[in-house]
Amino acid sequence: MSDTGHMVEASSWQPLAGVRVLDFTWMIAGPLGTRLLATFGAEVIKVESYHRVDRVRETGPHPNGPWSINEDGSFNDVNLGKKSILLNLNFPEGQDLARRLAAVSDIVAANFTGDRLDRWHLGFADLVKVRPDLIFLNMPVFASTGPRRRWGGIGTHINALAGINSVSGFSDDPPFGLGPLYPDFSSNPFHAVAAVLAALINRDRGAGAQFIEVSQYESTASILGPTLLQYTATGTLPPRLGNRSPRHCPHNVYPCQAAPASGPTAGTGTPTDRWCAVAVATDTEWAALCVVLGHPEWRDDPRFATAAARRRHEDVLDALIAAETTRWSAEELAARLQAAGVPAAPVNHAGDLLADPWYRAEYFHELAGPEGCRFAAHGEPIRPFGRRQPVRRAPLMGEHTEEVCQHLLGLSPDEVNHLVAAGVLG
Amino acid sequence: MAGAPLPLVGCRVLDATDELGVYATRLLVELGAEVVRLEPLAGDPLRRYPPFADADGRVSLYHLHFNAGKRSLTLDLTRPAAHGWLNRLLTTCHALVESGPVHGLLSTRIGLTAMRAARPDLVVVSVTPFGLHGPYRERTGGDLVVAAHSGLLWLNGRPDGPPHRPGGEQAAHMAGLLAANATLLGLFHQRRTGQGCHLDVPATFAASLATLQTANANYVTWHGRIPARRGMGLPPFRHIFPAADGWVALTALPGQWPNLVRLLCDHAAAADLADPAYRDDAYRYERSEHITAVIEAFTSRYPKQYLFKVAQEAGVACAPVNTAADLAADPFLHGRGWFRPVWHADLGRVLRYPGPPFRLGNPGGAGAALHPAPGQGADNRAVWVDELGMDAATFATLCATEVR
Numbered sequence: 151m152s153d154t155g156h157m158v159e160a161s162s163w164q165p166l167a168g169v170r171v172l173d174f175t176w177m178i179a180g181p182l183g184t185r186l187l188a189t190f191g192a193e194v195i196k197v198e199s200y201h202r203v204d205r206v207r208e209t210g211p212h213p214n215g216p217w218s219i220n221e222d223g224s225f226n227d228v229n230l231g232k233k234s235i236l237l238n239l240n241f242p243e244g245q246d247l248a249r250r251l252a253a254v255s256d257i258v259a260a261n262f263t264g265d266r267l268d269r270w271h272l273g274f275a276d277l278v279k280v281r282p283d284l285i286f287l288n289m290p291v292f293a294s295t296g297p298r299r300r301w302g303g304i305g306t307h308i309n310a311l312a313g314i315n316s317v318s319g320f321s322d323d324p325p326f327g328l329g330p331l332y333p334d335f336s337s338n339p340f341h342a343v344a345a346v347l348a349a350l351i352n353r354d355r356g357a358g359a360q361f362i363e364v365s366q367y368e369s370t371a372s373i374l375g376p377t378l379l380q381y382t383a384t385g386t387l388p389p390r391l392g393n394r395s396p397r398h399c400p401h402n403v404y405p406c407q408a409a410p411a412s413g414p415t416a417g418t419g420t421p422t423d424r425w426c427a428v429a430v431a432t433d434t435e436w437a438a439l440c441v442v443l444g445h446p447e448w449r450d451d452p453r454f455a456t457a458a459a460r461r462r463h464e465d466v467l468d469a470l471i472a473a474e475t476t477r478w479s480a481e482e483l484a485a486r487l488q489a490a491g492v493p494a495a496p497v498n499h500a501g502d503l504l505a506d507p508w509y510r511a512e513y514f515h516e517l518a519g520p521e522g523c524r525f526a527a528h529g530e531p532i533r534p535f536g537r538r539q540p541v542r543r544a545p546l547m548g549e550h551t552e553e554v555c556q557h558l559l560g561l562s563p564d565e566v567n568h569l570v571a572a573g574v575l576g
Numbered sequence: 577m578a579g580a581p582l583p584l585v586g587c588r589v590l591d592a593t594d595e596l597g598v599y600a601t602r603l604l605v606e607l608g609a610e611v612v613r614l615e616p617l618a619g620d621p622l623r624r625y626p627p628f629a630d631a632d633g634r635v636s637l638y639h640l641h642f643n644a645g646k647r648s649l650t651l652d653l654t655r656p657a658a659h660g661w662l663n664r665l666l667t668t669c670h671a672l673v674e675s676g677p678v679h680g681l682l683s684t685r686i687g688l689t690a691m692r693a694a695r696p697d698l699v700v701v702s703v704t705p706f707g708l709h710g711p712y713r714e715r716t717g718g719d720l721v722v723a724a725h726s727g728l729l730w731l732n733g734r735p736d737g738p739p740h741r742p743g744g745e746q747a748a749h750m751a752g753l754l755a756a757n758a759t760l761l762g763l764f765h766q767r768r769t770g771q772g773c774h775l776d777v778p779a780t781f782a783a784s785l786a787t788l789q790t791a792n793a794n795y796v797t798w799h800g801r802i803p804a805r806r807g808m809g810l811p812p813f814r815h816i817f818p819a820a821d822g823w824v825a826l827t828a829l830p831g832q833w834p835n836l837v838r839l840l841c842d843h844a845a846a847a848d849l850a851d852p853a854y855r856d857d858a859y860r861y862e863r864s865e866h867i868t869a870v871i872e873a874f875t876s877r878y879p880k881q882y883l884f885k886v887a888q889e890a891g892v893a894c895a896p897v898n899t900a901a902d903l904a905a906d907p908f909l910h911g912r913g914w915f916r917p918v919w920h921a922d923l924g925r926v927l928r929y930p931g932p933p934f935r936l937g938n939p940g941g942a943g944a945a946l947h948p949a950p951g952q953g954a955d956n957r958a959v960w961v962d963e964l965g966m967d968a969a970t971f972a973t974l975c976a977t978e979v980r
Contacts, residue, residue, distance in 0.1 A: 163765075163773065165761050165762070165764055165765035165768070165769075166761070166764070178788075178789060182785070182788075186757060190761055205830070206789075209789075210792075211792050211794045211795045211798060211799065212798075213794075213798050214798060214799070223792040223793070223794030223795070223798070224788065224789045224792050227788055227792065227793075228788065288939075292908065293908075293912070293939060293940065294939040294940075295939045295940070296911075296939075296940075298888075298908060301888040302888075302893060303825075303827075303893040303894070303895055304827070304829065304893060306815050306825050306827060306893075306895075307825045307827070307893055307894065307895035308895070309825070310816075310823075310824070310825035310895045310896065310897040310898065311825075311895040311896065311898055312898070312903075313898050313899060313900055313902070313903055314742060314743060314744060314746075315816075315823075315825075315897045315898075316743075316897065316898060316899040316900065317743030317744050318732065318740065318741075318742050318743035318744075319732070319733065319740055319743070320733075320737075320740065323734070324816060324818075324823060325816070325823055325897050326807065326816045327732075327816065327825070327897075328731070328732045328742050329731030329732045329733075329790050329791075329805055329806060330728070330731055330786045330787060330788075330789065330790045330791075331789065331790070332742060332746065332786055334789070335750075335785050335786040335788060335789075336746065336749060336750050336753060336785075336786060337749075337753070337933065340750075340753035340754065340756070340757055341603070341753070341933040341934055342934070343757055344603060344607065344753070344756050344757050344760055344934075345583075345607070345934045345936065347757065347760035347761060347763075347764060348582075348583035348584055348607040348608075348760055349583055349936075350764055351583055351584065351587075351760070351763055351764050351767055352583035352584075354764075354767055354768070357580070357583070360583075360936070360937075361936070361937060361938055361939070361941075362934055362935070362936055363934065363935040363938075363939050363940070363941065364933070364934045364935075365912075365935070367908075368909070368912070368914055368931060368932070368933065368934075368935075369933040369934065371903055371909075371914075371930060371931075372930050372931060372932065372933040373599070373744065373746070373749045373753075373933070374744045374900070374930070375602075375641040375642070375929075375930050376627060376637055376638045376641045376642075376744070377743075377744055377900050378900050378903060378904070378929075378930040379627075379637045379640065379641045379927065379928075379929060379930060380627040380637050380900070381899075381900035381901055381903075381904055382900075382904050382915065382927065382928040382929075383629045383637055383927050383928075384627070384628075384629060384637075386627070387899055387900055387901060388627065390743065391743075392738070392740045392741075393720060393729075393738075393740050393741055395720070396626045396627070397625055397626055401720060403720075403724060403729065403738060403739060403740075405738070421802060421804045421805075425724075425738065425739060426724075427720050427721055427723070427724030427725075427729065429717060429718060429719075429720040429721050431718070488712075488714070488715045488716070491716075493715075493716045493717040493718065493720075493721045494717070494721060495715075495717060495721045495722070495724040495725035496724065496725070497724045497729050497730050497739055498724065498725055498726070498727050498730060499727060499730045499791065499802050499803075500727055500787060500791040500792075500793060500795065500796050500802055500803060501796050501802040502727070503726075503727050503784065503787075503793075504793055504796050504797065507711075508710045508711050508712065509784075512707070512710060512781075513781050513784065514793060524797075525794060526793035526794055526796075526797045527793070528784060528785055528787075528788050528793070529781065531754045531777055531778060531781035531782040531784075531785065532754055532757065532758040532761065532775055532776075532777055533707070533775065533776040533777070533778070533781075534773060534774075534775055534776075535773065535774055535775075535776075536707075536708050536709050536774070536776045
């Protein structure tokens with residue numbers, strides 16, 4: 151990991167330089183999207199308040215010993231490169247300052263319940279009056295208007311709603327879904343930002359104000375495309391296949407040699423189970439797998455002659471393979487299989503990724519946090535010209551309140567002090 | 577603004593993706609881009625992927641979904657003469673999105689320099705399992721391999737059972753989502769500066785984003801702790817509960833505890849949870865097993881749609897665990913016109929496609945009108961001959977395919 155500090159490297163690619171985002175989003179689904187905008191050059195002003203502290207400042211992980219709301223590992227990751235201002239929107243003066251900021255912003259983004267900004271008089275209709283070419287992104291769980299505008303939930307509920315639980319896991323388990331709050335990291339931030347970026351292009355071609363609604367339910371359902379189309383076209387619901395595939399075989403994760411129970415990263419709950427994913431897509435790959443596992447005779451077994459035959463005997467085949475893989479280390483098996491042309495990978499966990507020299511050099515960033523603590527943060531997966539995009543640390547809560555009020559709104563230091571004392575900037 | 581043209585109308589994108597990146601170009605269709613899919617003479621392998629619309633496996637719904645709204649060109653790239661025609665096509669394209677193993681990428685086979693000579697401001701987005709430059713660059717893999725390597729797969733499943741990938745090829749979807757955003761960044765930059773760019777999107781890095789909170793890196797760096805799979809919920813409270821007719825996800829989020837107690841009281845199901853002592857977080861934490869049992873006794877008595885409605889109306893985060901059948905029948909999605917009927921002349925029937933991921937113009941605004949995925953080489957004549965002036969003999973050699 152290299153230390154990128156607070157300054158953007160001169161060589162970094164900043165296509166969004168000059169674009170300003172007034173960012174009301176909180177939790178993960180909104181902020182991870184606006185993080186991408188910040189990383190590629192936009193000035194993202196995160197609106198915070200002690201009256202509604204972003205939950206992700208508190209959910210962890212936290213450093214050892216006493217910690218502050220500026221030291222949350224997840225918050226500092228999803229808010230890289232942003233500014234933070236304190237603004238209590240329950241005050242009319244706070245709403246007025248927000249409108250003045252919207253007037254000098256290209257994009258306004260929010261992921262509250264559907265009509266929260268409307269109730270603060272900061273809805274699309276209010277803000278286009280002060281910024282006629284505004285790009286306005288609203289990300290309700292259900293809808294901006296209508297009877298479900300105040301219904302909500304987090305990634306867990308959206309996963310369940312959108313049908314992802316119903317296709318994940320093993321058929322004899324309850325459909326308990328995924329470990330991560332998956333839609334917060336995938337469909338919702340990145341559908342939203344894609345629509346915003348397209349709107350920026352459109353605005354340069356003369357489009358006026360643009361409203362974008364990302365219903366997080368619809369957005370997440372849309373990445374279950376083939377499953378939904380299969381049902382509407384054929385009336386069939388696919389079984390939950392675990393790691394198996396309807397088109398290839400063998401296609402699973404197989405147990406490997408357990409990791410030592412102690413080690414540099416051993417600690418509470420450190421798991422020792424190891425697995426290797428193998429995804430054979432062709433008969434050539436199947437033959438290569440047999441050779442690597444020391445069973446060339448499997449190639450001649452009629453039960454395994456074609457993908458369809460292997461699928462018919464999948465339980466037997468998986469058991470045969472698992473009996474061999476337990477003798478291998480997951481990393482060595484994946485490397486040997488890849489060298490033989492078989493798609494494979496160890497099932498990595500966070501400790502594996504942080505120990506991987508490539509991930510350390512090219513993906514994770516290590517940053518000095520706002521209060522001195524050192525943070526590891528995920529990098530942006532988009533690599534301009536094959537280089538890792540530099541990032542800047544996340545802001546302290548309210549770190550840029552004074553700067554933004556003075557430089558963007560033209561308030562005097564006295565006016566700022568007055569608004570702080572009145573609780574408007576708080 | 578309703579009915580305004582989609583934002584990327586007039587923008588042409590050459591699509592040379594396999595299943596790892598195909599969602600990127602599918603998403604660009606939703607934004608109005610003209611996506612031109614390049615197929616070998618043998619046809620796009622995605623055309624043969626399950627699930628199928630018909631019993632004999634001729635009509636791939638995988639293909640129909642991911643290639644809806646696109647155009648199709650074929651070109652025999654094994655013939656050197658094809659390269660010049662590809663570059664001629666590139667002069668009309670704003671972006672190229674490609675995916676697959678590094679050695680199979682279109683830019684690897686043709687050469688980025690030649691492509692740039694044809695179109696200096698071209699945006700090139702390359703999606704590979706493990707990046708263009710790293711130590712694993714020669715490795716291959718699709719959704720399962722990427723989900724495994726990225727740390728995403730590890731997090732799902734029972735603590736005492738095998739881990740599993742998310743259903744619906746989510747690692748590939750994450751690669752596609754990031755690649756679509758990369759393309760849009762490149763197009764914006766192209767528009768403002770006239771410059772091209774090459775954006776490298778390792779699918780494993782894209783999928784690793786999903787581990788950001790549950791398996792945040794600082795659990796490891798600060799505490800030496802590796803987050804494990806955790807089965808049915810966020811500790812200390814389980815979040816998947818049985819309903820009378822299925823399952824619901826129900827969580828007492830911080831601040832919603834009084835709402836949950838009210839909901840339980842309204843159904844005479846609160847047991848002792850109305851005791852004010854339970855308002856204390858630490859007190860609840862110590863009694864999470866009991867609380868879970870009380871909630872389960874409540875949810876088991878009612879159908880999931882009823883629980884969803886009364887919980888949401890009481891201000892409790894709750895959702896039914898839906899199947900595709902539930903979505904297809906959901907009055908909310910119907911009321912918003914989410915599913916899109918598309919007439920398939922070749923099948924003689926309408927198929928209902930999943931709706932758009934976003935609404936442009938106004939709340940509940942219509943998504944892109946969707947056209948069926950193209951037949952193989954359906955746009956060959958229009959593009960190669962009529963637009964780019966390919967002569968009949970070359971056309972017959974390089975492009976002519978039996979149109980399905």
